[in-house]
Amino acid sequence: MILLTPDLRALLRANDIARHTVDGDGAPSPDPAPIVKFFNPVGAEAWLATELYDDGDTLFGLADLGFCCPELGLFSLSEIASVRLPFGLGIERDINFASDRPLSVWADTARRTGSIIAAETLLRRQAANPLPNPGNDRDG
Numbered sequence: 001m002i003l004l005t006p007d008l009r010a011l012l013r014a015n016d017i018a019r020h021t022v023d024g025d026g027a028p029s030p031d032p033a034p035i036v037k038f039f040n041p042v043g044a045e046a047w048l049a050t051e052l053y054d055d056g057d058t059l060f061g062l063a064d065l066g067f068c069c070p071e072l073g074l075f076s077l078s079e080i081a082s083v084r085l086p087f088g089l090g091i092e093r094d095i096n097f098a099s100d101r102p103l104s105v106w107a108d109t110a111r112r113t114g115s116i117i118a119a120e121t122l123l124r125r126q127a128a129n130p131l132p133n134p135g136n137d138r139d140g
Contacts, residue, residue, distance in 0.1 A: 003038065003093050004052070011035045012052035012059070019051060031104050034061060037097035037116075042065055042085050046116040047075060050103050062107050062116060070110035070119075072103070099123075 004012070015032045022029055034048035044066030051060040057077050064070040080091045099106070101123055109119035 001090075001092055002139055004036065008036050008051060009056075012049060013016075013054070015087070015122055016051040016053055016060070031102040033099045034097075034106060037094040037118075038080055038091050039094055040083075040085065041067075041089050041092055042087070044115065044117065045091075047080065048099075048106055048116060050104065052077075062103060062110060064110060064116040066115070068114040070107065070114075072115055089091060 012035050015030070015035065018030050018032075032050045034050050036049045038047040039045065044064070046064045047059070047061060049061035050060040052058070058073070059075050059077055061072070061075070062070055062072055063075050083091045085091075106116070106119060106123070109122055110116045110121070113119050114123055
């Protein structure tokens with residue numbers, strides 16, 4: 001499986017460029033939604049990436065190595081691609097992954113729930129069953 005398509009690479013690069021542009025002018029850093037999710041099909045590891053550095057290998061995002069302590073940081077696309085798992089498997093890209101939640105929400109939720117996978121379940125449930133907004137209730 002191709003871990004990053006040209007379209008995904010372009011989106012990840014655009015986020016990195018946007019962050020560098022903002023860093024130079026003192027404005028708050030952007031908080032984009034993750035673009036891509038990688039996962040171990042036979043384990044608990046998962047990664048969410050928002051940026052791809054100009055070296056074409058270094059990704060920034062949320063990494064969860066299955067120890068109940070997801071962390072924001074850098075990880076290597078080539079290292080993820082080189083992982084060899086049982087049954088001839090490797091790390092895969094979740095081709096159905098999409099999110100409109102910023103990375104900070106993912107990181108907070110993953111830390112509270114203990115994993116990216118648990119955070120994904122919780123965020124999906126919240127999206128499917130949004131809490132009512134009492135300010136929008138109108139009687140009569």
